[in-house]
Amino acid sequence: MSTSTSPAAMLLRRLRRLSWGSTAVQLFILTVVTFGLLAPLACHRLLHSYFYLRHWHLNQMSQEFLQQSLKEGEAALHYFEELPSANGSVPIVWQATPRPWLVITIITVDRQPGFHYVLQVVSQFHRLLQQCGPQCEGHQLFLCNVERSVSHFDAKLLSKYVPVANRYEGTEDDYGDDPSTNSFEKEKQDYVYCLESSLQTYNPDYVLMVEDDAVPEEQIFPVLEHLLRARFSEPHLRDALYLKLYHPERLQHYINPEPMRILEWVGVGMLLGPLLTWMYTRFASRPGFSWPVMLFFSVYSMGLVELVGRHYFLELRRLSPSLYSVVPASQCCTPAMLFPAPAARRTLTYLSQVYCHKGFGKDMALYSLLRAKGERAYVVEPNLVKHIGLFSSLRYNFHPSLL
DSSP: OOOOOOHHHHHHHHHHHOOTTSHHHHHHHHHHHIIIIIHHHHHTTOTTSTTOOHHHHHHHHHHHHHHHHHHHHHHHHHHHHTOOOBTTBOOOSOOOOSSOSEEEEEEEOOOSTTSOHHHHHHHHHHHHHHHHGGGGTTEEEEEEEOOSSSOOHHHHHHTTTSOEEETTTTOOOOGGGOTTOOHHHHHHHHHHHHHHHHHHHHOOSEEEEEETTEEEOTTHHHHHHHHHHTGGGSHHHHTOSEEESOOOGGGOSSSSSOHHHHHHHHHHHHHHHHHHHHHHHHHTTOOSOOHHHHHHHHHHHHHHHHHHOHHHHHGGGGGOGGGOEEEEOOSOOOSEEEEEHHHHHHHHHHHTTOOOBTTBOHHHHHHHHHHHHTOOEEEEESOSEEEOOOSOSSSOOSSOOOO
């Protein structure tokens, strides 16, 4: 007499066949150990990781960042106070050829005394230009002071070393009497003034607009040299409206509304999946190649890179200027923007046609113009500047935080 076997009995029999040496069990244990133990332990202090324990570390890390910024601000102040003069006169920090190839325009307002943000930025640019040597002879530092009051101590100090344009010098302060000019529109007008002053004063090939809390990375000049002389000779890049040198790290994850990153994410899986599969079959003594195992390791590696943080894997591209990627830009933000001279003139025209307000700052205005005017813009990855300002020039921030 035949007896029927229940589904539960069949499932139990199959589970009994599983052993510690089976592929399914090993991959399950690997997943649990990686995402439940090793990655959280290794990444709980990584600011831009999904494993970051915000309630444990954020306040302390923010305070440590502020203290370090204060120390670096003091160091930058001493740097300029002790800068030796030449032949009894105060030297210009960096003077390019009569018609510079690149003008580095630093836009500054007076904010949060003690941190000396603009001094940190200019001193780092000066050091990097000195290290760069003859290759950067066509680079010109230029300070654009858009502070309405006369109390901007750091701008006054820098005027001894760097050419300065003062937007409000010798003008009446009627800003408070014009209710239609809000802080966002004023910021845009300041930006237009500084960009226009750079073009009129030097007539360069390129203008790099840098906000006064964006400190350049060590590799900025070799990377720009490579991008502008090699990569931007390509037809689809040559006529770009601008190139962003910074995008917030918190917005650099793969799970974002940017299609190019999805392709990159799949590429990570296609690269690491076969590699990890080969390592697994070799060290676990598995016979031959297995498509299900490769699919597992592709998804495994994609999940690991996303959860640990794409930002940290982008840092590997700093090994060589040729490894930096250039991808279509998104709307946020404007700490460092590179404009070819013809595109800079188009930008001045475009910005004069828009009005900025809360919720529609100059970064969103620039991004909105891309589609409206049929322009293209790009961002370089990883970032070429570090954003050090926790105090906004547009709004009060009584509790500055890294996130």
